[in-house]
Every structure is written in structure tokens, then in C-alpha cells.
Amino acid sequence: MATARAAAPRAALRAWAREPAVRDAWLAFWTSRAVVWGAGVAAVAALGVIDANATRFDPEGLTRPFGALVDDLVAPGARWDAAWYLRIAEDGYGPEPARAAFFPLYPLLVAAGGLVAGSPLLAGIAISLACLFGALVLLHRLVALDFGRDVARLTVLLVALLPGAVWFSSVYSEALFLWLSVGAVYAARVDRWALAGVAGVLAAATRSAGVLLLVPLAVLWWRSARRPRDLAWVLATPLGVVAFCAWIAVATDHGVLAPFEAQEAWLRSFAGPFGAVPDAVTAGWEGARDVLTGAERPAEPFDPALVNAGLLLCLVAVAVALGGALWRLPRAYSLYALAALALPLSYPVDGQPLMSLPRFAAVLWPLHLWLALVLARRPVGRPVALALAGSLLALTSAHVARWGWVA
DSSP states (O other), X not given: XXXXXXXXXXXXXXXXXXXXXXXXXXXXXXXXXXXXXHHHHHHHHHHOOOHHHHHHHOTTOTTOOSOHHHHHHTGGGSSTTHHHHHHHHHXXXXXXXXXXXXXXXXXXXXXXXXXXXXXXXXXXXXXXXHHHHHHHHHHHHHHHHHHHHHHXXXXXXXXXXXXXXXXGGSSSSHHHHHHHHHHHHHHHHTTOHHHHHHHHHHHHTTOGGGGGGHHHHHHHHHTTTOOHHHHHHHHTTTHXXXXXXXXXXXXXXXXXXXXXXXXXXXXXXXXXXXXXXXXXXXXXXXXXXXXXXXXXXXXXXXXXXXXXXHHHHXXXXXXXXXXXXXXXXXXXXXXXXXXXXXXXXXXXXXXXXXXXXXXXXXXXXXXXXXXXXXXXXXXXXXXXXXXXXXXXXXHHHHHHHTTOOOO
């Protein structure tokens, strides 16, 4: 009897591992992370890091605590905002207003994981990797409900391989947010509204954009049985933001609106709905002109002309994908992508209007789903598209691992 009880969990685990969603997610996970780590570590070993950026943006050495060899091995997951998350995990929010822009769930998990692993940095990477795999499994299941396994497989491959995926294994909140946001929509899609509400609350405690999950959840509720108790779970989503605002007002010297006022410290300001777009077009066009004409430009910490030109290309790609999503996807998915893009495109950064757009777009899985639908009808183009995505991910990973700036 005891032997039978012990064998049951192993049998369940084997059955789970044979699920199409798990198998396809596993392939996308390991393929993409091999690209990120292989390219990143190779670049650091061959070319070294940009010391000026490392010293300026991580003076405490939080992203390089181990010594040369191990620091090089973790480099692809320990750059830029990773230093901010590690500061919060170790010291809390403190008097520095800029820290309030980083929502608390991920640094809390990093702090707790650091107590177990002995290193917040290693814990942060492990948490991001686990959340990425979980997100890919849930996304596969969600997409397969409406579009079948072939499109689901392509969707998770694109999410994992496109350049923005470099942050999914970093000490960043992107993988956690992707897991929670996909989980909220998937739970609503299969009529498990309590889980959808909890995931929505946690997503809103991970990033302010989590509040926008109200859009797909409300649309899905409207198309369901419309039970009032289910709507209550949908409307609970903003509680993640409310709780953070209340806590930071009590625990620090900052006001209740500190998470939003902190955007000023990052040079973001409201420019009206989609107000970043005109400035982005101008900055990107001028940047492209300066790059093509060889105009003299600063190189550290980043080349603004090159960055703005690249961000304009990203905006064009995102706009095309958004248009396709609005045309072909269920309204719950496409309207979520529209609302989520409206947020950063209404709050430009002075001098770099589209800052962080590749990161924000990386978690917007409806855009990847639309591209998967396009490729599903063009089998010949699939390997080319995936190879291009993987190549761009490798270049991005190499650049980031060296402390090269990527918005």
C-alpha cells in the first residue's frame, strides 16, 4: 500500500511532463535560455564588460558579488535594473524616492529566496526562470483553447526567443508578471474566477500595469455567465496597487502616491494619450539620420541617437502587431494589449520617449500570438522567423551582459 502511494505522485509527474503544453514550453524554455546564457557569457569572456557602466549603475557591486569567474557566469541575469531590485530586497525602500517605482512582490520573493539560497542574486535568477517556465506552460494552454497546439507552440517559442525575452531570466519582474498576467486570463477563460482575481491582485503588486488586467477579465466576465460573485473577483485586481500604496505610506516617509510620483525621478511625465508617439518619431528619425551621416555622438552610458532609432523600429513592429491583434484576436486579448501599450506610450521619458518599450512589449503575449497566427499559415517562413528572432536575442543578450544599454 505504501509503495502504491509513493508511486502515485511519480506517475502524476510523468503524466504532467508528457502534456503537450509542458513539452513545448520546455523546448522553448531551454532553447531560449541557452541562447541568452551562451551569447551573454561568451561576450563577457571575449570582450569584457563596460566598466564605466558597471561602476556608475551598480556602485555597491550587488550584481557582481562572487568573484570574476562566477560573476561572468551570472552576467546575463544581473544587469541594469537588477541592481535596483537587489537593493530593495536587501535594504527595503528607504528614503530614496526612485525605489518606489519598483513594485514589491518580486523583491519580496527575492529577499525570501535569498535567505534560503544564501544569495539574493541567485535566488532572483532562479525565481525568474521558474516563473518563465510556468508562464510558457499556461500560455500554451490558453492559446491552445482557441487556436490549437501548432499556434500555441509557435506562440511560446516567439515569447521566449524574441529580443525582449532577455529579461525573462534576469533579476527583473518581467517573468513573474508574465506568469501572473497569463495565469489571470487563463483562469478566467476556464471559469475559475477566484484564481483569476488572486492572480490579478498579485500581478498588480508586481507592476502597476497589472491593474490593466481589469480589461481582459471584464471582457471575459461579460461573455461568461455574468455572476456577481465572479465580477467581485475581477474588481479585486487593483487591490495589489492599493495595498502597496497604503504600505509605503505607513512604512516610509513617502506619501500614498509615492509609486506614481516616483516616475518623475525616472524622467517620465504624462503627455496625453499616446503622447509619446510624435516625440518618438521625431527622436527616432533624427537618431537614424545622425547614425547614417556619422554625426559625432556620445558613447556612454548609451548612444541616444542609436537607441532612439532602434526604439522607433520597435514601435513600428509593435504597432503592426497591435493592428493585427485588434483585427484577428478575441477582444479580451487585443484590448488588453492596446491598454497595456497606452500606458508607456502616454508617459514618455525626456530625451528617450520610448524608453523600455521592448521590455513592456515582451510581456504582451497577444502581440506574439498574432505573429504566431501569421507564421502558422506560412510554414516556409517559420524557421526563418525563429532563426532571426534567436539571432537578435543572442545579440541583445551579448550586449546586455557586457553592461551595454538596452532600453
